[in-house]
Amino acid sequence: MPSLSGRILTSSTYAMASSAVPPSRPIRIANCSGxxxxxxxxxxxxxxxxxxxVITGDYLAEVSMAGSAMQRASNGAGWIRSALEGIQLSLDLINEKRIKVILNGGAMNPKGLAEKIHEMVHSRGYKLRVGYVEGDDLMHKVHHLLSKPLPHLDSANPDVRYDKDTTSFLDSPEEMPVVAASAYLGYRAIxxxxxxxxxxxICGRVSDASPVIGAAAAWYNWSESDFDRLAGSLIAGHLIECSTYVTGGNxxxxxxxxxSDFLRLGPGIAEILPNGECIITKHDSLNGFVTPDTVKCQFVYELQGNIYLNSDVKADVSNIAIVKESKDRVHVSGVKGYPPPPTTKLAIFYRGGYQCEHLLNASGYATDHKWDIQELQLKDTLKEWGILEKFDVLEFQRIGTDMKDPDSQHASTTYMRIFAQSKDKDVLxxxxxxxxxxxxxxxxxxxxxMDTRLLAPKPFLGYYPAIIPQTEIEETVTILGDSLTEQSIRHAVHPPKQTEPLARRENYETANPxxxxxxxxxxxxPLGDLILARSGDKAxxxxxxxxVQTPEQWEWFRSFMTKDRLRSLMRKDWKDWYxxxxxxxxNIYAVHFVIYGSLGRGVTSSSRLDNLGKGFAEFIRAxxxxxxxxxxxxxxxSTKLEHL
Structure with a gap:
């Protein structure tokens, strides 16, 4: 099995060979976690x-960082246990096949996980070098950052409004103390x-695609100014970062x-070509399927317009092309790269107060009237007690639609989710x-x-997505010694040498409808009888x-799927302030939207039942x-032919 230089090398000769020997084939990078x-x-x-x-793993949703921070504060771990489990199971094969491994499973303690793996490597007598990337954790300077205006991720657009509590902690950080402040790192330290x-x-909060970019850049010895190639590998990383989302999941x-097609799915693989283009595929012997549709669905997931951002490169995906090469092999091209912005994202989690919820069921006849009674009774009592106005959030969410002429009690049952937040535990x-x-x-x-544990007030973490200058970050990579007693070597990594300011995001209706x-x-x-879609959260x-699938369908769809159309499809969920x-x-016959403000503060502090926006596309398709x-x-x- 060739190593990162394109031939079998020991780790001690890797650095010399990666710059001296041109790779003989594309690099093949497999993801193992989303x-x-x-x-x-x-x-x-x-x-x-x-x-x-190379095997890469993306373990860190934004909420994972906050959970890891609280875990580390309580017991000193702070890294992702499933990442260690994967290494424990795979280390013999990693050593035998000389596979490189890059994981962001270090979370709030990449050093701790790296040292744990380092001990394991030496206990098995292997000559594998372990390192870790740091610099993302800015808790040591978060109060310095908060002492100055700290822009919101969407602050560059004056038309965007935020949920009412989005910036409240900036006014009183002592009442809502920060528990995690993690900057998004790029590929350079990797x-x-x-x-x-x-x-x-082992990395902390690197951006989801950074391990893939770093692996490809090392394989080909790309420079920091190879923006087209870096941008292509950024999108390759985006396509495989979510585990099985590109092989049938979601x-x-x-x-x-x-x-049965969705049993024991294997995650995706990206073969990255010298020009940054990629083939998305999977292992033949693992379950799942890779088609242009699965790749397109993952591509449009968690985008924010036609510019995909990373702290090392901006990828213009306006002209992306996604084409089937053969069974379970899809070619992705058309990505253009530009210098990154001088800033990067900083995910701040803070103690937002307390929340609780209660789930009540109603069956059968006149359900809406029943929910009217419940909401009015509770509000009336809270008002009589003088505390109705003391809630930061109090929502009465009606979930589901009962079956007409039901064939069982379950089919006639819907529920109400009463959701509440307050800084005062006694209010809840x-x-x-x-x-x-x-x-x-x-x-x-x-x-x-009968289980009323959800009613008990519990602490919740508020979320604030900020942007900070990359010059505020002191990024390093440390290589642990070959033996347990040998001194580690730390290498500092400079910020990007070339940056350019972000332009305002493109926003337009179709030309010549x-x-x-x-x-x-x-x-x-149902719209879903014709179109496929995927949705997700961005703060x-x-x-x-x-x-859609064909040029003629596209002529109809681009004219049909206007902003007003999406507003009408959202129906009662559309708010005028969004x-x-x-x-x-x-090239892929797709329309993409961002609905700003629709998840409130987002992530851990959202009151939405679908707080990550994953179900929104399926609602619209229905x-x-x-x-x-x-x-x-x-x-x-077409469906009939596919199944012949």
Whole structure:
């Protein structure tokens, strides 16, 4: 198995060979994790069931950093246990095949995890060098940063409004103390570590795609100004960073496959070419499927317009092309790179107060009236007690629709989620008491889980996405000694040498729209009968990308899918204070939107049931619209052919 230089090398000769010997083939990078929930067996499978040069793991959703910070404060760990589990299972294969490993599973303590792995390596008698990347944790200077204006991630757009509590902690940080402040790092320290001979690198909060960029840059010895190549590898990293999302997980076309197609999915692999283009694929012997549709769905996931940002490169994806090469092999091209911004994202989590929730069920007849009774009773009691106005958040969310002429009680049941937040724990305790106070006056047939633990107030973490100058970061990579007693060597990494300011994001309706009646008779049907889509969160915002399959469908869809159309599809969920951005990806027949403000403060502090926006696309696909009949017939024929 070739190492990162394109031939079998020991780690001690790696640094010399990576710059002296041109690679003989593309680098093959396998992902093993998209969240801390991914088990270690995924890393083992990626190492065992086919050739790979590098295994990367992305364990750190934003909420993971906050949880890791609190964990470290309580017991000193602060790294992701499933990352260590993967190394424990895979280390023999990693050593045998000389596979490089780059994980962000270090979370708030990359040094601690690296030292744990270092001990394991030496206990098994292997000659593998372990390193770790630091610099993302800015807790030591967060109060210095907060003493000056700390811009919100979306502050450059004056049309964007925030949820009412988004900036409240900036006014009283002593009342809502910060527990984590993590800057998003790029690829430079990773490449430096590989250049210095590391076989296993443990990172903290590097951006999701940075391990892939760093591996490709080391393999090809790219310079910091190879922006097109870096941008291409950035998108390759984006496409495989979410575990099985590119091989069938979270796939909106799932209903056209038998459920058995989604058992034991293997994560994706990126083969990155010398020019930065990539082939997205998977191991033949692992389950799942890679198609242009699975790749497009992952591409539009968690974008923020046509410019994809990393602290080392900006990727202009306006002209991206995604084309099937062969079975389970999809070629991605058309990405253009530019210098990065002088800033990077800083994710700040702070103690926001307390929250609680209560779930109540209603069955059968006149459900809306029942929920009206429940909401009015609770509000009336809280008002009588003089505390209704003391809640920061108090929402009565009605979830689900009961079946007409139900065939079971479950089919006729919906529930209400009463969600509350307050900085005062006693306020939330009184909500519990107020519900008990009115309990026996409940609406007909009220029932609920006997487990009322959700009603007990519990602390929650507020979230503030900021931007900071990259010059505020002191980034390093440390290579641990070959033996347990040998001194470690730390290397400082400078900020990007070339940057350029961010321009305002593009936002436009389609050029030269076509009259919709041109496409003939229509059928009122779910939008999802024709289009695929994926949505996700970007701080307090939802993004959604939607696409069709043919040039003619695209002519209709780009004209149909306007900003006003999305507002109408959102129906009661649209708020007039939201801000909407729209762009198009013509080569893949996709329209992309960002709905600013729709997740409140976002992540841990969002009151939304779907606080990461993952279900939003499936809601929009379920809404009925008038679709040209011939397109639905085309789609049905295409599905039938796929299953022949």
């Amino acid at each position: 969240a801390l929930t991914d088990p270690g067996i995924l890393m083992y499978n990626q190492a065992k069931y086919g050739p790979v040069d 490449k430096k570590g590989l250049d210095e001979g590391a076989d296993i690198l 796939f909106p076309g799932a209903s056209k496959h038998p459920p 305790t009184k909500m519990h008491k107020a519900w008990h106070y009115q309990f026996m006056a409940h609406f007909p047939g009220m029932h609920y889980s 076509v009259p919709l009646e041109k496409f003939g008779p229509t059928v009122n049907a 307090g915002n939802i993004n959604i990308g939607l696409f 801000f909407l951005e729209r762009v198009e990806f013509t 809404v009925h619209v008038d679709i040209p009949q011939r397109f639905l017939e085309e789609s049905a024929r």
